[in-house]
Each structure stands twice: as structure tokens, then as C-alpha cells.
Amino acid sequence: MARYRGPRLKxxxxxxxxxxxxxxxxxxxxxxMRSRPSQFAVRLMEKQRLRYHYGLTxxxxxxxxxxxxxxxxxxxxxxxxxxxxxxxNTVFRLGLAPTIRAARQLISHGHINVNLKRxxxxxxxxxxxxxxxVRDNSKSKELVERYLSQTQQTVKxxxxxxxxxxxxxxxxxxxxxxxxxxxxxxxxxxxxINDLFVIEYYSRxxxxx
Numbered sequence: 001m002a003r004y005r006g007p008r009l010k011x012x013x014x015x016x017x018x019x020x021x022x023x024x025x026x027x028x029x030x031x032x033m034r035s036r037p038s039q040f041a042v043r044l045m046e047k048q049r050l051r052y053h054y055g056l057t058x059x060x061x062x063x064x065x066x067x068x069x070x071x072x073x074x075x076x077x078x079x080x081x082x083x084x085x086x087x088x089n090t091v092f093r094l095g096l097a098p099t100i101r102a103a104r105q106l107i108s109h110g111h112i113n114v115n116l117k118r119x120x121x122x123x124x125x126x127x128x129x130x131x132x133x134v135r136d137n138s139k140s141k142e143l144v145e146r147y148l149s150q151t152q153q154t155v156k157x158x159x160x161x162x163x164x165x166x167x168x169x170x171x172x173x174x175x176x177x178x179x180x181x182x183x184x185x186x187x188x189x190x191x192x193i194n195d196l197f198v199i200e201y202y203s204r205x206x207x208x209x
Contacts, residue, residue: 018191019053021052044201055088087114095164104122113134131178166184
């Protein structure tokens, strides 16, 4: 399944707030009485929320779940650690882009350096001590500064929320430079997803074996 490029508010109405997909919020329209969703539907929804938030294809998410299942720590903890370590997510968490989709575009177009080297692979895995900077040219800096300004304006609007830069990252806004200081914790992410349902979804479908 390809990465989703359709209407984002349509997804938000169905799955709830997804800050990695869009800063916009949507009202949930009441359609009267609804039957209680099946266990499969609940697991599917949690999987979809995770996939849309991080902007992954189905194949990518299956690979991350497979790697997490082979890790020494709890599968859910390993899964979120791997997803949060992605460069596109790190750029988003630092506030250098308003969404993960925008961060992916910044990286793909060569605007982001890691440890002074240009990296154009959004799935690049960041490690503790890595320094993320904006490429030293006017075009790159103007683009990121515009993103920072747009993000600040959006947060001021009614209904918009921001979790800020999590404690495992640090940002020097004047220098457009961030640093990975450690591993993230689940309660810093600003995203409520039941990882157990995601893992069960793939276990029952045999997609992460």
C-alpha cells in the first residue's frame, strides 16, 4: 500500500487528531447511534492511526513491527523507539517542520544535515549525540524559518495544540540546530496509541512474522 496523499481532514475525522499528518483539527460528525466496533476494527484503527501519523507505507510499518518483535525490550517500547528515531520524525519533533510530511520533504530536497553531512533519506535512524542542522544556505534557512513562523501562528489559534520539543531533544532556534540527547519516553509523544492493539493486529494477520 502506497503512502497516503489524499485529503488529510478526512483521515482526522475518522481516526482523531494526528499531529504528524496535519496541524488541522476536525469536528466529528454525529451520525446517530452506532454499533460497537469489533475487536478487529479497534485493532485496525489503532494501526491506521500509527501509520498515518508517522506517514509510513504498510510495508514500512510491517518491517518496523518485525524488527521490534526481535528486540530485547518490550515490543511496543522498541517499536516507538524505532519510529521516533526516524530523521523525518526528529525534524518534526524539533519544530523545524509543521508535520512529518513537511519534514520528509525538507529532507528529501537536501535541506537537512546530520553531523554536518547532508542526509536525504527520511527513514535515517538518529542516535544519541547526533546534531541536526539546516543546510547553510539562504533558501533552506528561509524555508525552515517560514515553517517555524507558521507553526507559531497555528498554535495561537483556537483548538490548536503543541507538545513542544520533547526532553530527549534540544533546539537552538537562532542557529536552527537540534541535538538528540537521549531516548524518548511514551508520555512525551503527545499521541495516544495502544501499541498492543497494533502488535496484535499484525500477529493475527501474520504480517510481522
